[in-house]
Amino acid sequence: MTVATTRPAVLAAEDTAAIYRKITWKLIPFLCLCYLAAYLDRINIGLAKLQMASDLSLSETAFGFGAGLFFVGYILFEVPSNLILQRVGAKVWIARIMITWGIFSTATLLVKTPVQFYIVRFLLGAAEAGFLPGVLFYLTKWFPSWRRSRIIALFMLGLPLSSLIGGPVSGWIMSHFHQVYGLQGWQWLFLLEGIPSMLLGVMTFWLLPNNVVSATWLSEEEKQAIQRELDSDEAQAKGVKHRLRDGLLNIRVVILGGIDFSILLSAYAMAFWMPTFIKKAGTTDIRTIGYLTAIPSLAALVGMLVLGKSSDRMRERRWHIIVPFIVGAAAMGASTFFSQNVMMTVLLFSIAQAMIIGAVPVFFSLPATFLKGTAAAAGFALACSIANIAGLVSNSIMGIALDLTGSGNGALWFFAVCLLLSCLLVIALPAKLVNR
Numbered sequence: 001m002t003v004a005t006t007r008p009a010v011l012a013a014e015d016t017a018a019i020y021r022k023i024t025w026k027l028i029p030f031l032c033l034c035y036l037a038a039y040l041d042r043i044n045i046g047l048a049k050l051q052m053a054s055d056l057s058l059s060e061t062a063f064g065f066g067a068g069l070f071f072v073g074y075i076l077f078e079v080p081s082n083l084i085l086q087r088v089g090a091k092v093w094i095a096r097i098m099i100t101w102g103i104f105s106t107a108t109l110l111v112k113t114p115v116q117f118y119i120v121r122f123l124l125g126a127a128e129a130g131f132l133p134g135v136l137f138y139l140t141k142w143f144p145s146w147r148r149s150r151i152i153a154l155f156m157l158g159l160p161l162s163s164l165i166g167g168p169v170s171g172w173i174m175s176h177f178h179q180v181y182g183l184q185g186w187q188w189l190f191l192l193e194g195i196p197s198m199l200l201g202v203m204t205f206w207l208l209p210n211n212v213v214s215a216t217w218l219s220e221e222e223k224q225a226i227q228r229e230l231d232s233d234e235a236q237a238k239g240v241k242h243r244l245r246d247g248l249l250n251i252r253v254v255i256l257g258g259i260d261f262s263i264l265l266s267a268y269a270m271a272f273w274m275p276t277f278i279k280k281a282g283t284t285d286i287r288t289i290g291y292l293t294a295i296p297s298l299a300a301l302v303g304m305l306v307l308g309k310s311s312d313r314m315r316e317r318r319w320h321i322i323v324p325f326i327v328g329a330a331a332m333g334a335s336t337f338f339s340q341n342v343m344m345t346v347l348l349f350s351i352a353q354a355m356i357i358g359a360v361p362v363f364f365s366l367p368a369t370f371l372k373g374t375a376a377a378a379g380f381a382l383a384c385s386i387a388n389i390a391g392l393v394s395n396s397i398m399g400i401a402l403d404l405t406g407s408g409n410g411a412l413w414f415f416a417v418c419l420l421l422s423c424l425l426v427i428a429l430p431a432k433l434v435n436r
Contacts, residue, residue, distance in 0.1 A: 016229065020224045023142055027218060028154045029208050032136055034098060035158030037197040037273075038131055040166040041105040041124070042070065044193055046272040047170045047293070048186040050279065050286055055184060056114055064399020066117045067236025067272050071391030073125030078101065078388070081130025082137060082381035088378030090138045091212040093130070098201030100127035106194030109187035133381040136364055140238035141211050142226070146315060152359035160304065160357060163271065163297035166193070170289020185286075253379045255425050256367060257386025259321070262422035263363065264390035265415040266332060266356050269295065270349055273398050273408060277335075277349070282341040282405075292346055299350035303358020311362045317434045320362045322423045329416035336409035356419070366434050 049063055058066070085093040104124040111117045135155065143151050173192055174185030183191075208213040212226050274293045283289055303324070311320040331351035338344035367379050394415065401411040 016225055019218075019225055020143070022149060022217070022222075023215075023226070023312050024154065026152065026215075027139075027142065027208075028151065030203075031155050032158045032161070034094070034200050034204070035132070035135070035155060036162045036165070037098070037158075037193075037200055038101065038128055039159050039162040040170075040193055041101060041197055042128065043162065043271040044166060044170050044189055045108075045121075047167070047174065047275045047286070047290060048189050049176075050275060050289070051174060051178075051184055052186040055186070056117055057427035058114055058117070059399075060402040061396075061399040062114050063292065064395040064397075064402075066114065066121050066340070067399075068392035068395040069118050070121045070125035071388045073122040073127075074129045074388050074391070075125075075385045077126045077129035077379040078133065078385040082133050082254055085130060085134045085137070090134065091205060091210050092132060094138075094208065095201045095204035097128060097131045097134070099198050100202060101131075102194050102197030102199075102201060103127070104193055104363060105197060108190040108194075109183070130381065133384045136367075144229045146233070149311045149317070149362050149365040150308045152364050153304045156304060156361050158303055159360070160297040160300035160353070163274075164254055164294045164301060167290040167293035167297065168287075169193075169290070170350070171287040174290075175287045180306040250379060251428065253367070253383050254386065255428055256363075256379075256383040259363060259422045259425050260387030261390045262325075262415075262418040263356060263360060264387050265394045265418050266328065266352070267360075267414055268391050268394040269398055269408070269412065270353055271420035272395055274349065276402070277345055278342060278406065280346045281340055283342050292342070295346050297355040299354035303354035304361055307358045308361040311365070312362065317366060318429065318431060319425050321359045321426050324359040325419045325423050325426075328352045328359075329419040331355065332412050332419075333416040336407075336412055339407065339409060366429065 045067055049058070052058070052065055062179065081093070081097070102125050104120055108117075108120050108124070109121055136152065139148065139151060139155065170189055170193070173189050175190075176185075177183070177184035177188035180188065212218065212223050215223070218226070222425060274296065275289050278289050278292050285291065307320055307324060311317055314320075328351070331348045335345060335348040335352070339346065367383060394411075398408050398411045401408050
């Protein structure tokens with residue numbers, strides 16, 4: 001007891017860092033794996049398209065519309081989902097999200113008509129709604145703002161990993177299991193990649209504590225140290241909003257949604273259509289296409305780690321978004337001049353993904369700098385809802401462009417311009433507010 005009374009009010013920096021390393025190892029690998037499963041179930045349709053389009057008589061426009069319908073369901077249920085998560089806890093609600101999205105992803109193997117394809121994509125979006133903003137809100141309950149960009153980067157590694165791992169694995173599944181037991185390769189793809197999501201959802205009940213207080217692997221002293229850091233972070237945030245309406249009726253949340261909208265226009269164009277770009281550049285073997293789609297994803301992974309760490313170290317957010325946007329837009333625009341060259345297509349999309357996807361963790365560290373509690377839950381979800389309209393827009397524009405012109409170049413230039421314009425929205429966020 002004597003030791004406890006003489007301990008300083010704040011632990012030494014190395015002691016606090018050790019606690020955060022423990023929290024990071026307990027939470028982030030599992031959440032990253034969950035995000036990998038979520039994003040893979042969202043984008044594996046891009047590779048599946050190379051087989052299923054002919055089986056279902058899908059034109060490029062019809063495929064783009066169906067892929068985009070995912071985001072209609074996603075947008076409609078995003079805010080309600082995040083508000084429910086705040087009430088019932090992360091453990092229960094994230095598990096529910098994962099199990100239901102796994103069910104609908106697996107059910108895609110049963111579709112036989114374009115209409116059935118549209119319905120299952122809408123239901124998949126509705127099921128997954130709330131996962132990303134829910135986890136981002138959950139992380140604000142563990143990490144103060146000055147530690148958050150790197151942590152979000154580690155969690156969101158699931159995004160590039162879903163293509164880095166999923167591309168080759170999906171290509172192998174489609175080529176190796178094609179016609180096994182009478183199922184097409186794309187049907188095996190949805191079956192074998194949907195089941196892990198359901199299993200991870202069940203595991204969530206045992207592996208994910210709702211908050212710091214319920215973490216059995218933290219001592220009381222460690223919990224108090226974390227709470228002091230979170231309290232200090234909130235004390236530094238002058239003018240932070242807490243109420244529901246502060247999250248829903250906030251011009252800065254709308255600005256964030258606009259910035260993320262431009263990110264997702266480009267991100268989804270690359271995620272859903274990369275196999276098509278590579279095929280048009282001259283590679284037709286599905287397994288090879290799967291491996292080539294992994295290269296830009298590896299670049300995105302490196303970009304996320306480097307930009308996230310640099311942003312936290314410098315405690316600077318805005319220019320860590322603006323500069324990558326400019327470089328990424330330039331690379332994406334330049335790719336249109338090399339659409340018949342596989343090597344240059346992969347190289348330029350690698351640069352684009354390293355910059356655009358690399359800036360995502362920095363971007364997602366912004367909302368919690370001016371929102372807390374219910375306002376943060378609603379604000380995260382609203383920003384994501386606005387942004388995910390890009391999923392419908394991006395896929396529809398790309399599908400129409402390919403059907404009308406045989407090329408996606410015009411769509412890529414449009415997306416690049418949107419990225420450059422969104423730099424003005426980043427500048428509109430006060431440096432003193434977000435650079436923490």
